[in-house]
Amino acid sequence: VLERLCLExxxxxxxxxxxxxxxxxxxxxxxxxxxxxxxxHIVTIEDPVEFxxxxxxxxxxxxxxxxxxxxxxxxxxxxxxxxxxxxxxxxMRDAETMEVALHAAETGHLVLSTLHTLNATETINRIIxxxxxxxxxxxxxxxxxxxxxxxxxxxxxxxxxxxxVPAVEVMIMTGLVRESIREKVxxxxxxxxxxxxxxxxxxxxxxxxxxxxxxEELVTYETARDAATNPDDFDLKVKGxxxxxxxxxxxxxxxxxxxxxxTRPGIFKKG
Numbered sequence: 001v002l003e004r005l006c007l008e009x010x011x012x013x014x015x016x017x018x019x020x021x022x023x024x025x026x027x028x029x030x031x032x033x034x035x036x037x038x039x040x041h042i043v044t045i046e047d048p049v050e051f052x053x054x055x056x057x058x059x060x061x062x063x064x065x066x067x068x069x070x071x072x073x074x075x076x077x078x079x080x081x082x083x084x085x086x087x088x089x090x091x092m093r094d095a096e097t098m099e100v101a102l103h104a105a106e107t108g109h110l111v112l113s114t115l116h117t118l119n120a121t122e123t124i125n126r127i128i129x130x131x132x133x134x135x136x137x138x139x140x141x142x143x144x145x146x147x148x149x150x151x152x153x154x155x156x157x158x159x160x161x162x163x164x165v166p167a168v169e170v171m172i173m174t175g176l177v178r179e180s181i182r183e184k185v186x187x188x189x190x191x192x193x194x195x196x197x198x199x200x201x202x203x204x205x206x207x208x209x210x211x212x213x214x215x216e217e218l219v220t221y222e223t224a225r226d227a228a229t230n231p232d233d234f235d236l237k238v239k240g241x242x243x244x245x246x247x248x249x250x251x252x253x254x255x256x257x258x259x260x261x262x263t264r265p266g267i268f269k270k271g
Contacts, residue, residue, distance in 0.1 A: 001149075001203075002029075002030060002151065004202070005030070005151075006033045006034050007037075008110055009110060010105065010108045010110055011105050011110060011111070011147065011148040012101065012105040012112075012113070012146045012148060013030075013110070013111070013112050013148050014113055014114065014123060014149070015113075015114050015152075015153070016114060016115045016119070016122075016150060016151070017114075017116070017154060018118070021153050021166075022153055022166055023114045024050050024114070026166075027088060027112060028050070031044070031051075031060075031112070032053065035053060035055075035056040035060065036056050036057060038085075038086075039058065040058050041061070041084050041085050042059070042060045042061070042086040042087075042088070043061045043062075043079040043086070044060065044061070044087075044088040044090075045069070045076060045088065045089050046062065046064055046088070047064065047072070048064055048065075048066075049064045058086075061079075063075050065090075072090070072091065072093065072097040076089060076097060076104065077100055080100075080109075084109060087109055087110070087111050088112045088113070089113040090114065091113065091114055091115075092114075092115065094130065095130045095131050098130055099131075102142050106142065106145065106146055117152065118154075119169050119191070119206065119229075120152060120194065121190045123152070124143060124150075124181055124187055127143060128143075136184070140181060140182050143181050144181040144182040145178075147173055148172075149171060149172050150169075150170075150171040151168060151169070151170055152168070152169040152170075152206070153168045153169070154206065154227065155167075156219055156223055156227050157219070159217055159219050159220045159223070165213060165219065167209045167210050167227060168204070169194065169205055169206045170202065170203050171190065172197070172202065172203050174197060176193045177190065177193055177194075180193055195208060205229070206227070207230060207233065210224040210227055210228055210234065211224070211234065
């Protein structure tokens with residue numbers, strides 16, 4: 001899914017999470033993939049520069065706040081004059097930076113950035129809250145038009161105790177997601193839309209990601225349940241009980257797709 005996002009030509013991709021959740025590492029990996037597979041001009045704006053990228057198939061210009069520019073907004077405006085294809089903005093902390101980034105995404109650039117938010121819903125609400133209330137409808141319309149994906153991650157302890165593994169929520173832009181962003185009353189439905197889009201679009205909620213990690217024995221049940229957004233719902237999924245909202249109907253096989261098969265409650269078939 002991340003590779004698919006890296007192939008987008010325009011729009012905005014956001015990687016979110018708390019401090020120490022691996023946002024910068026994920027962005028660096030995505031940028032490296034683009035560097036190896038695309039022929040583009042990439043400009044990064046960071047505070048500070050955390051990963052140095054050498055030119056591979058792309059030409060990369062790295063800018064650091066405090067040395068090359070005084071602010072993200074100023075650096076972003078300067079970057080737009082360098083004819084970039086891809087722009088990485090280390091953080092979007094204020095309305096001015098966000099406004100310029102949205103404009104860049106609207107005018108044919110691919111913009112990557114990070115936010116200190118826990119999930120896709122909080123990300124959308126956080127961006128909207130940065131702007132004055134009278135701009136809300138405009139910002140919702142802009143976001144629904146430019147966002148290609150929101151990747152939110154948390155690090156959880158591995159079952160073998162050897163480090164941590166990321167649990168990742170992935171939201172990909174679809175018609176329903178676009179509608180949920182554009183219409184305020186539907187924004188709270190984003191987690192449900194993500195869950196239902198797992199089989200068809202490769203989206204997943206945190207709890208679906210945790211369930212996958214548990215099935216692969218990468219994390220313990222206790223760790224996964226403690227990290228789950230809805231622990232009781234997670235318990236049901238472990239037992240093989242899924243809501244129909246998380247499944248899609250496969251007309252060719254006349255059955256539901258989206259829930260794993262089970263041999264008995266709590267034991268999943270591998271494969």
